[in-house]
Every structure is written in C-alpha cells, then in structure tokens.
Amino acid sequence: MAKISNIFSLLAMAATMSVAFASCNSSEKLEMNKRDALKEVQPVTRAVGNKTPKLTVYIETNDINPLNAKEYYFCDTNPQEEVIDHVILFASNINGTANSVTLHHNENQTYILSHASTLIQPLQQKGIKVLLGILGNHTGVGFANLNATLLESFAQQIATCVTTYGLDGVDFDDEYAKYYQAPSGLPTPSATIYGNLIKRVKQLLPNKLVTAFYYSDGGYSLNFDSTTYNALDYMWPNFGCNPYPPTGFPASKWAKLSIHVDNGGTTYPICSGIQSCVDDYFDYGAIMMFNLRQWNAANIMNCFAPYVWGRNVCWTGVSHAKNY
Secondary structure, eight states, X not given: OHHHHHHHHHHHHHHHHHHHHHHHHHHHHHHHHHHHHHHHHSOOEEOOOSOSSEEEEEEETTXXXXXXXXXEEETTOSSEEBOOOEEEEEEEEXXXXXXXXXXXXXXXXXXXXXXXXXXXXXXXXXXXXXXXXXXXXXXXXXXXXXXXXXXXXXXXXXXXXXXXXXXXXXXXXXXXXXXXXXXXXXXXXXXXXXXXXXHHHHHHOTXXXXXXXXXXXXXXXXXXXXXXXXXXXXXXXXXXXXXXXXXXXXXXXXEEEEEEEOTTSOEESOHHHHHHHTTSOTTOOEEEEXXXXXXXXXXXXXXXXXXXXXXXXXXXXXXXXXXX
C-alpha cells in the first residue's frame, strides 16, 4: 500500500506540473499558431539572387505604382526569389534657364519620394535597387549644355536627392531637352559636357548606380569617352536587339535586349524576336524592360527568362493600384 500511495503521489505531482507547464506556455503556443497561420498566407520572399544578366524595369510613375515590380518571382522557389533587379522611377526632370538649373519632381514623383517608407523601401527590402530616372523637360536646358557652374549645381542636387530619400542610384535619359531652343549664353551641347555630368555624379555617389539610356537617334550619349564609360554601371539602348555596345563599352554593362511594352501589353520586339535575341546572351550583363504595368507581365519575361536564367517567372497575382 505504501508503494501504491507513493505512485499516486508521483502521478499527482506530475499532473500538477503538466498543468502548470501548459499554463505558462499557453500564450507562447498562441503566438506560434499565429505565426504558422501567417506563414501560410504570406509567402516568404528572399532577396534578388546574384544572377546575370540583371533585369531593369522602367516604371511610368504617373500611371503605375512602383510596388508592382516586387510581384515577380522564379517559379518553384521557396522562399520565393525575386526576378527584377533594378527599378527606375520614371521620371523627374532637368529644368533650367541661362542662370539656373533645377532637379524637378512632378506631383507623382514627389509623393513617391516623400513616402519612401511605403513605396520605395518595400522594394529595397526584397533586394531590388531603386533609381531616380531623370529626363529633359522642353526648356532648352539638358545634360549636354550645362556650363561648369550649372553642372556642379545639378550634380549636387542629384546627389542630395539620392542620399535624402535612400535611393540606390540615378538614370539619365537625354530626351526632350529641346536644345535648339536653349537660352543664349549656354555652351553648345556635347557628349563631353554630358559625360562630365555623369562623372561628377559618380564622384559624389561612388557607391550608387549611375546608368544611362543610350538614345541612338542622334543623342549625345553616342559619343562618350572612355572615362565616362568607366563611370557608368549600365547602359540601355533604344528598343530592340542591339548586340553591339559602343566601342570601348563592355558587354557586361550593356543591355543587348531592350524591350518596350505598350499600355496594352504589346511588346517590341515581339516574343519571337526576344527569343532570337537571347539565343546567345553569355557576355551581356543586362536586360531592360520599359513601361512595366500593373497587370501580369510574367508571359513577357518568359520570352527570355528560360533562355538566360534557365528558369520560368511567376506572378504573385497581386496588383498594386496607383494610390497617390
């Protein structure tokens, strides 16, 4: 009887300890259950992989929320691996007179920059680099006709903007400046001046990306010197398949394939042309897509993804409406 009594005593103590243990850990278990439930509805995403070529997309921020760029991943990756490497916020502008130059942001760019925590940082948290796109603005003043004082002023404004808003770099597109109506007293436009601006920005932002659209229809980017090429991280040519980078510019920084997407989803080149272009892409470091929209563009990306990365692209199904 004493042994049986001892056994009952031990069982009672064990039961008491079990209840106490369960009580102490009940809130912890609830939290674990919540986390497990969240895992089921919120797929884990890992940062952009170290892949080549890099994929850069331009987003027309007047129409499209930049967060749409974070909804593409490589199929069958778990955690999901992001596809897009660089997003260019297109576009802010260079505005100028004979005596002053201004980095101008319209209301859409202004909103995005001032709400970087919700419209820029979510991209960066997934490993996507976000660049400020800059474009001419019909004032007769552009990247290629700044005097030394204006050039320094504009370079400093760019550097301040990139630093202030935590951006990852800047992209230059020397279109729509209308140099033919330049105010009197400014220098003749030249690749040298444009190149000096690029080099000065790179000096001010040595750890940021500096890229340029290679406008082939008579643009001043056609005649950069070797020091400007060295300062650039990438160049994106006018749309199509462009296998020949400028003399002295390495293929590793060149987007042989440059895709234009219209608002209805038609692309130039078409899918068969894209596939032909990427048939031999071993030496090229970039692919560019202009005008990523809010709808599923995985079908466009899959015109090249299996050929350059050996993987297919999927879309999460999440579309971000313009909310600014």
